[in-house]
Amino acid sequence: MKKMNKLTIFLIPIGIAVNFIGGQIALLLKLPLYLDSIGTITVGALCGGIPGALVGAITNVSISVTNPTSLAYIWLNIGFGLLAGYLSKKGVFKKLWKTVIAGFGFAIIGGGVGSMITILLFDGLGAGTTGMITGMLMTIGFSVQAGAFISELFADLLDKIPTLIIVFFILKSIPVRTLAKLPLGHVLIDMDKVQGASRKVA
Amino acid sequence: MNCISVKNVSYKYPYTEGFALKELNYEFEKGKCYGIIGANGSGKTTFCNLLRGMIPHFFEGELTGDVFIEETDVRNWDSNLLSTKIGYIFQNPFTQISGIKETVFEEIALGLENLGMEKEALIDRVIEVVKLLKLEQLIKKNPNNLSGGQKQRVAFASIIAMNNDIIVIDEPTSQLDPESTAEIFSIINLLRNQGKTIFLVEHKVDLIAEYSDEVIVLKDGQITLSGSTQEVLSNMDLLQMGVMLPQASMLSYDMQKANKQLDSIAITKSQVIEQIKQRVGV
Amino acid sequence: MDYEFINSFKKPQVQNNWFLDLNPLSKLNIILILAIIPIVVKRWEVSVVIILFYFLIAAASSRLKQFSKVYVRLALLIGSLLFIMRAMFIPGEDVLMKIGFLTITQEGVDHGLQFATLVVAICGALVLYSVATQARDLMLVLEKKGVPHTATYVILSSLQSIIDLGNMSKLIMESQKARGIETEGKVTNRIKSFFPILGPLFLGAISNSEEKAIAMDARAFYAPGKNTHLRELRPVSLSEKSVLILINLVFVGFIVWRVVG
Structure with a gap:
């Protein structure tokens, strides 16, 4: 394995903590959103897919201590990290509109893969609000698979678009000197801003 | 012998x-304490990163000229070995605590x-x-729950334990109260007495006057003044470089203006007291 | 100076409890077996027995309070949700009662009971392991097994970062409230207040991580060669090893018997 970038090692714990805290703040503010993958996606965008996936994996393992079912959904958070790294390489996070569209990609992982896990492990009826909605959909005639897919995709779309917007603004606020030290920083550095800033210095 | 040139x-x-740094030339001798002063943004921290080898090993960018650490070009040093040679302490006490240990x-x-030290020796x-x-x-305390001043002392201890010959200290007290500042400087004094080579960046020129052997003044990334502490800190030109003079020097100049000049420009409080004592004849 | 404390590092770290002092990997082994049994058997009675067994182990390792604190709430929450949903939505022949558009069937109840107890039993294994094992002990063992210390650093440091950032987020939230930023009221307002709380927190942590990298570098974090450890754990005793092997053999035998038989 290629030696990991020195700064990446220290950003992974931060990403994990931000996933945690983001989710907690969302709960405290009683938001109908998860907002618990901001760290995964940001680290993926800054450092690449593997570090992003690590953030996701460790987050779910840590959460599993107090909420063990999260271990079943570890693949989602790993997927978010990998996708963030891939999209970042393609320069998607440089433009807000592209970032928002990317939200659909994350929602498909979250909702699609998520509902598959729910169906495989929990017969489609997970322990949560989406499980409730799935149940409701079943009583009006949907199959359990369709019900789980619809409810989880919807919940994830609602979550991932704001999440991605937040990630976009976080990335935009990171100073160039920090970005310069990160594996994918060179993609994210906004050359107009750099030249503007140095003109100001000169 | 030069330890860094x-x-x-x-x-x-x-x-x-x-x-950020321009055309720097300096020979640093072993066992001396070098005070580094300058206005904000004059390149002091960048200079520390250079001395510590973080430039070019951690900070990319464009480095021209040569830095020799113990006669070896910094580019040829294994960056992972440099940490065993040069200690580094900086201003923020919070980021210097590892966050993975439960007791100090x-x-x-x-x-x-x-470093792979055997346990018995390590404990000693x-x-x-x-x-x-x-x-x-x-x-026995948890290092994560200490006050800023305590954390900074632990940070010093952690670096001193490694017994480096060279220690770079970048504004160690800028976030501390006066009492903790005094404690930190007594530690720096200990290191001096142990014969360590010290690079000390510090805003408080009075402390630089007390503790350093030589002083380097940076302005816009250039060395604008350097030499013995006495020489540099009694130079009025410092004011143009955005640096205050020590209180003792200011007092000496004020006395000069009032035609009551001392034998020489004093830079520390004890020098002033000494000279005044002589004059009064105590 | 507290030499008793210092000398404690010269000996293996023990808590004088047979279960807690087992090697973290031995504990993991035992607890994994406990979690797998209900998956294989698929009977609610077995799951309940396993769940009760967790409490027994927790009590024996004087961790009953910590274990119950997390587990009871969790078990009730997840268990009841999983049960109720299955009872309500799973169709079947044997109708027990009808409430509005919901039909509760015997099949639904049976399946709900089996599934809810199974998930709760598996969850219990994780909770029990987390209260009976210190993260730093597990990391120490993993390092001895050859896991690089950068990896264990990442894990331990994220636990501390969660605490640090958590404390900071509370501070920021309070000051945001004091400055009149709405943290209650309409959903849109609450969403708007999310970024001013998380943004500065995250950005500050990112810029600190740069300093942390430099600070840890100064602590020879990347020094070549093997690192040593101040703390050490009790070496795995012969009896611990043999009991563990025995348990594993019985377990494998049990699985084979279930599959073949």
């Missing part, structure tokens, strides 16, 4: 246009564990440092 060094951070004793031991070394820095009361 800097020859024609200029450095530019990545994605910036101006040079273990925190201080971390660097030695990384940590005890030695704890005594030296008078940290006995803290060893």
Whole structure:
């Protein structure tokens, strides 16, 4: 394995903590959103897919201590990290509109893969609000698979678009000197801003 | 013997246009304490990163000229070995605590564990440092829950334990209260007496006057003044470089203006007291 | 100076409890077996027995309070949700009662009971392991097994970062409230207040991580060669090893018997 970038090692714990805290703040503010993958996606965008996936994996393992079912959904958070790294390489996070569209990609992982896990492990009826909605959909005639897919995709779309917007603004606020030290920083550095800033210095 | 020499060094951070350091030349001798002063943004921290080898090993960008650390070009140093040669302490006490140890004793031991020191020797070394820095009361405490001043003392202990010959100290007290500042400077004094080579960046020129052998003044990334502490800190030109003079020097100049001049421009309080005592004849 | 404390590092770290002092990997082994049994058997009675067994182990390792604190709430929450949903939505022949558009069937109840107890039993294994094992002990063992210390650093440091950032987020939230930023009221307002809380927190942590990298470098974090450890754990005793092997053999035998038989 290629030696990991020195700064990446220290950003992974931060990403994990931000996933945690983001989710907690969302709960405290009683938001109908998860907002618990901001760290995964940001680290993926800054450092690449593997570090992003690590953030996701460790987050779910840590959460599993107090909420063990999260271990079943570890693949989602790993997927978010990998996708963030891939999209970042393609320069998607440089433009807000592209970032928002990317939200659909994350929602498909979250909702699609998520509902598959729910169906495989929990017969489609997970322990949560989406499980409730799935149940409701079943009583009006949907199959359990369709019900789980619809409810989880919807919940994830609602979550991932704001999440991605937040990630976009976080990335935009990171100073160039920090970005310069990160594996994918060179993609994210906004050359107009750099030249503007140095003109100001000169 | 020179421990670090800097020859024609200029450095530019990545994605910036101006040079952060320009045409630096200096020979640093072993066992001396070098005070580094200058206004904000004059390049002091960048200079520390250069001396510590973080430039070019951690900070990319454009480095021209040569830096020799113990006669070896910094570019040829294994960056992972440099940490065993040069200690580094900086202003923020919070980021210098590892965050993975549950007691101060273990925190201080971390660097030695990384160096692969055998346990018996390691414990003895940590005890030695704890005594030296008078940290006995803290060893069982969780380092993450200490005050800023305590954390900074633990950070010093952690670096001192590694017994580096060279220590770079970048504004160690800028976030501390006066009492903790005094404690930190008594530690710096201990290091001086142990014959360590020290690079000390500090805003408080009065403390630089007390503790350093030579002073380097930076302005816009250039060395604008350097030499013995007495020489530099009694130079009125400092004011143009955005640096205050020590209170003692100001007083000496004021007395000069009032036609009551001292035998020489004093830079420390004790010098002033000495000279006044002589004059009054106590 | 507290030499008793210092000398404690010269000996293996023990808590004088047979279960807690087992090697972290032995504990993991035992607890994994406990979690797998209900998956294989698929009977609610077995799951309940396993769940009760967790409490027994927790009590024996004087961790009953910590274990119950997390587990009871969790078990009730997840268990009841999983049960109720299955009872309500799973169709079947044997109708027990009808409430509005919901039909509760015997099949639904049976399946709900089996599934809810199974998930709760598996969850219990994780909770029990987390209260009976210190993260730093597990990391120490993993390092001895050859896991690089950068990896264990990442894990331990994220636990501390969660605490640090958590404390900071509370501070920021309070000051945001004091400055009149709405943290209650309409959903849109609450969403708007999310970024001013998380943004500065995250950005500050990112810029600190740069300093942390430099600070840890100064602590020889990347020094070549093997690192040593101030703390050490009790070496795995012969009896611990043999009992563990025995348990594993019985377990494998049990699985084979279930599959073949």
